[in-house]
Amino acid sequence: MNIRSTAASLTELPAYLYDLAALRAHVRRVRAALPERVELYYAAKANPDGPLLTALHGLVDGYEVSSGGELAHVHAVVPDAPLAFGGPGKSAEEIAAALRLPAVRRWHVESERELHALAAAADRPVDVLLRVNLPVGDGALDGVALAMGGRPTPFGLDPERVERCLALLASPGFGHLRLRGIHAHLASGLAAAEQLRLAARIVDWSAELAARHGLAFDEVNVGGGMAVDYADPEARFDWPAFGRGLAELLDRRPGLTIRLEPGRALTAYCGWYATEVLDVKHSHGEDFAVVRGGTHHLRTPATRGHTQPFTVLPVPHWPHPWPRPAVTAAPVTVCGQLCTPKDVLASGVVVPELRAGDRLLFAMAGAYAWNISHHEFLMHPRPAFHYLYHLDGTAS
Numbered sequence: 001m002n003i004r005s006t007a008a009s010l011t012e013l014p015a016y017l018y019d020l021a022a023l024r025a026h027v028r029r030v031r032a033a034l035p036e037r038v039e040l041y042y043a044a045k046a047n048p049d050g051p052l053l054t055a056l057h058g059l060v061d062g063y064e065v066s067s068g069g070e071l072a073h074v075h076a077v078v079p080d081a082p083l084a085f086g087g088p089g090k091s092a093e094e095i096a097a098a099l100r101l102p103a104v105r106r107w108h109v110e111s112e113r114e115l116h117a118l119a120a121a122a123d124r125p126v127d128v129l130l131r132v133n134l135p136v137g138d139g140a141l142d143g144v145a146l147a148m149g150g151r152p153t154p155f156g157l158d159p160e161r162v163e164r165c166l167a168l169l170a171s172p173g174f175g176h177l178r179l180r181g182i183h184a185h186l187a188s189g190l191a192a193a194e195q196l197r198l199a200a201r202i203v204d205w206s207a208e209l210a211a212r213h214g215l216a217f218d219e220v221n222v223g224g225g226m227a228v229d230y231a232d233p234e235a236r237f238d239w240p241a242f243g244r245g246l247a248e249l250l251d252r253r254p255g256l257t258i259r260l261e262p263g264r265a266l267t268a269y270c271g272w273y274a275t276e277v278l279d280v281k282h283s284h285g286e287d288f289a290v291v292r293g294g295t296h297h298l299r300t301p302a303t304r305g306h307t308q309p310f311t312v313l314p315v316p317h318w319p320h321p322w323p324r325p326a327v328t329a330a331p332v333t334v335c336g337q338l339c340t341p342k343d344v345l346a347s348g349v350v351v352p353e354l355r356a357g358d359r360l361l362f363a364m365a366g367a368y369a370w371n372i373s374h375h376e377f378l379m380h381p382r383p384a385f386h387y388l389y390h391l392d393g394t395a396s
């Protein structure tokens, strides 16, 4: 059964469908495009769903977690997987919990306060990357939807703060902390060429810093943020071009390991949200379809302000004696059941025909979808979750 026929046959809607075989095939292609000395971690915050984490196991080198909750959850699902622990505002409890887990291989330290707290709590060697908020003066991040760096943000350390951390790390009391290199996650939504320019900038900056201080860094984590184009569901980040560029970068830096930690670009494509049209209405010259569920299940289009791509699965049978509301060959806005005008999944999409009772299958719902949604708002039931293992059957 494929996604479409599964969505058509479900008795309970809405439902999330995850194609784990497709996920594995996609991540295998990503991996194959990357040179040796590039480690691929998965940023769990994009979607920490257990079966997805399990499906990724063995294909990614590890998982990036950004909270004590993610740490405990990911470690429980994939106990032998290496973890990198990031996130601003790590609490004393989170630091203590992470120190108890040998699976935590890297710490992404975000502030001097955190460095002090970690040094004070550490009773064994801990491998650290300093997360830097690099100024990106050449306009490289202009127009990028989500910039975490290159401007004032709560994320990471300004370059002069990195210098102060280096001084701290050389001082008494910091002996357990081993500085392995630099981490930078500066933006989300970058195409391969931009992403590559940014990676080169981070690697060069890191090498310069190390040279200036007589240090040897053996790794740089250049973050995630590889673009996902919701307007073009078939498009993919150009992993082969990115991989070739990284190979050139690494040729100039013998002994360096580059780590990536994408989230969205790995899992966005394997998730689908299936639902049914409850009503079709004409209002002041525009057509609206109201579906079961909404942005409390799939918040992605509301947070990003985009139209979530969907296909119509026509349902010929209409069981009721009253007229079937429909719209034909016109732009329709697809809304959910919430009592707010923000509950919009798709805006002004021209459909040949859409009727109450038809099903909609929303694509690209595998990342920042269910797990970022405000599930409790209006107290509608939760969706069902289904996992497909077809194609290579190796997802379990």
Ligand SMILES: *Cc1c(COP(=O)(O)O)cnc(C)c1O
Binding pocket: 043, 045, 046, 064, 066, 086, 087, 185, 187, 188, 189, 223, 224, 225, 226, 261, 262, 263, 264, 265
């Ligand atoms: C969110 C995040 C990622 C993943 O970003 P994507 O845009 O999903 O690839 C990676 N690293 C850090 C530090 C993050 O906060």
